[in-house]
Amino acid sequence: MPEDNDAKMLEQLTYAFGDLQYKYRYSTPLDRANMRPALEEAFGLYQSYRIMLLGGAVITTEQDLEEMRSIRDQIDRAATTQGLIESAINLAGFLRPLLI
Amino acid sequence: MKPIVSRSLSIVLCVSLLFQISCSKEKAEAVKATANAFNEQAQAALDKLEGLFKESASFTPEMKEDVIEGIVADLKGDRFGEEEIRQILKGSKIEDLDPSDYNQKIEEIRITYREFAAMFTNLPQGNLFAGDAVERSEKVAVKLTVQMYSLGQHIKKYPFVSSSRLQAIRRKRDLIKMNETRPEVLDVKMSAVAEDIYSLRIETDKANRDAIAECAKGAVLGLQVAKLIRDYKKFSVNDILQIMKETLPSVSQLTGQNTESLLGKLNNIQSAVKSDPKWAQIAVQIEAEVARQRTKL
Numbered sequence: 001m002p003e004d005n006d007a008k009m010l011e012q013l014t015y016a017f018g019d020l021q022y023k024y025r026y027s028t029p030l031d032r033a034n035m036r037p038a039l040e041e042a043f044g045l046y047q048s049y050r051i052m053l054l055g056g057a058v059i060t061t062e063q064d065l066e067e068m069r070s071i072r073d074q075i076d077r078a079a080t081t082q083g084l085i086e087s088a089i090n091l092a093g094f095l096r097p098l099l100i
Numbered sequence: 101m102k103p104i105v106s107r108s109l110s111i112v113l114c115v116s117l118l119f120q121i122s123c124s125k126e127k128a129e130a131v132k133a134t135a136n137a138f139n140e141q142a143q144a145a146l147d148k149l150e151g152l153f154k155e156s157a158s159f160t161p162e163m164k165e166d167v168i169e170g171i172v173a174d175l176k177g178d179r180f181g182e183e184e185i186r187q188i189l190k191g192s193k194i195e196d197l198d199p200s201d202y203n204q205k206i207e208e209i210r211i212t213y214r215e216f217a218a219m220f221t222n223l224p225q226g227n228l229f230a231g232d233a234v235e236r237s238e239k240v241a242v243k244l245t246v247q248m249y250s251l252g253q254h255i256k257k258y259p260f261v262s263s264s265r266l267q268a269i270r271r272k273r274d275l276i277k278m279n280e281t282r283p284e285v286l287d288v289k290m291s292a293v294a295e296d297i298y299s300l301r302i303e304t305d306k307a308n309r310d311a312i313a314e315c316a317k318g319a320v321l322g323l324q325v326a327k328l329i330r331d332y333k334k335f336s337v338n339d340i341l342q343i344m345k346e347t348l349p350s351v352s353q354l355t356g357q358n359t360e361s362l363l364g365k366l367n368n369i370q371s372a373v374k375s376d377p378k379w380a381q382i383a384v385q386i387e388a389e390v391a392r393q394r395t396k397l
Contacts, residue, residue, distance in 0.1 A: 010258055017157075022267050025159050028170040029191030030177070030184060036191070043157060043197045050153060050258075051205045057254035058205075059247050059390050060212045064240055068212075071240075072219040074233035079226030 006056075010049055017046040128227035131234065131328050132220040138321040139217035142248060143210060145314035149251065150199075150206050152260035152311055157197050160264045160271070167192050209247075216244055234332045241329050242373060242382045245322030252315030252366045259308040262300070269296045312363065319369045330378070 020042045024035045174188050219237055223230055276289045331339070373379045 007258065014156075018263060018266060021157070021159070021263060022270055025162075025194065025267050026271060027191075028173045029167070029188040030174040032191035032194070033187035034191075040197065046157070047199065047202050051202055053258055054149075054202075054205055054254060057247065057250035058209055059250065059386055060209075060240075060243055061389065064243060065212065065215055068215040068219050068237070068240055071233050071237050072215075072221070074236070075219060075226050075230045076222050077226070078229035078233065079222035082226045082228050085228075 006053060010053065013042075013046045013049050017042040124227045125224050127328075127332065128220075128224040128230075131325065131332065132223050134321065134325040134328055135217045135220045138244070138318065138325050139213045141314065141318040141321050142213035142244070145248065145251060145311065145318045146206050146210050146213075148311035148314050149255065150203060152255070152307060153202050154199055155262045155264070155307070156260040157199065158262065158264040159194050159196070160267045162194055209251075212244060212247075216240065231333050234329055238326060238329045238378075239382050239385075241322065241326040242379050243386055245319055245326055245369065246373060246383065246386060248315050248318040248322050249366050249369050252312045252319065252363070255308055255311050255315065256363060259304065261304050262307070265300050265303070269293060269300065272296065312366075316365045316369075319366060323369050323372055326379070330376075 020035070020039050024032055024039050027035060171188055171192060174184070177184070216237075219233075223234070273290070273293045276286065276293065280286045280289055373383050
């Protein structure tokens with residue numbers, strides 16, 4: 001049983017698309033060529049509706065992507081700084097016996 | 101005396117810094133590894149979703165004899181010329197329908213998980229100075245976890261059915277109905293179709309359940325990475341190793357469970373998010389953002 005209007009709508013689009021797909025599949029090649037545009041249109045509606053419903057589960061935005069890229073830059077900068085400091089410590093350790 | 105004290109102190113400081121680097125490097129490696137596992141699991145869940153959609157628009161394969169039979173029927177038609185023969189040529193091959201729009205939407209989701217893992221690529225090399233950046237990533241970790249949970253719910257709410265399997269069953273039924281006149285044989289043959297429908301129901305449940313399981317595994321890993329991020333500054337290496345040890349078995353145990361138990365697992369994740377005061381606040385922000393986006397649409 002469909003729970004909401006979205007589910008009912010999806011069901012109707014799926015029936016229409018599936019019915020046309022079945023007729024197309026078991027038609028002769030000549031009929032198929034004539035039916036193809038209608039089939040693609042029905043599939044387009046089904047696909048668009050599925051995308052719309054999937055969009056309802058997607059909560060990340062373009063701003064989140066920008067934020068993640070900015071955090072990545074911050075971590076990369078931290079890695080560069082830390083690399084320089086570690087090199088300096090290693091250099092100091094190497095030079096220490098020579099300086100004492 | 102003073103230079104000796106100062107030299108000893110500097111040695112102690114260097115050793116302590118190197119010790120801290122090596123310890124917190126393990127913590128950073130743990131965050132990086134868990135974020136990578138989260139991404140890989142999310143990609144596996146999205147592969148399943150993409151596969152379910154493709155299957156929902158698939159055709160049953162066609163044998164050569166069927167093609168020939170169809171062409172013969174067309175050749176017997178009254179009108180036959182250049183247009184017809186070209187159309188027959190075109191229609192004699194069933195081309196799959198183009199799912200690129202749906203796949204594009206999936207790709208947009210994939211990118212968010214890839215970007216999340218990519219953030220931590222150099223964390224072990226910058227662990228000492230990246231604490232604030234790790235802290236900043238908590239909100240998006242919670243968001244991606246909630247999103248994984250929502251994808252599982254989405255599949256449960258709007259399940260997919262294999263179109264090619266439906267076509268085969270419908271065709272089998274139509275041919276029996278058309279050709280079989282003996283009532284006792286009709287019953288036997290229709291029983292076989294009924295068996296096919298029953299099998300399809302089981303296969304459909306399994307296919308959707310497998311996809312929900314992948315989402316649930318992803319959400320479990322997402323929750324773990326969110327915990328590691330939340331407590332990154334205060335957790336010891338042992339705490340982190342303990343969390344990783346506990347997470348991996350729970351993820352592997354998710355395969356093969358029934359849909360209700362998987363959804364129960366997903367609901368536990370929602371409860372875990374809501375029971376943490378900071379995450380609950382993030383969840384409220386997410387809900388407000390989502391509501392704003394939907395108002396715009």
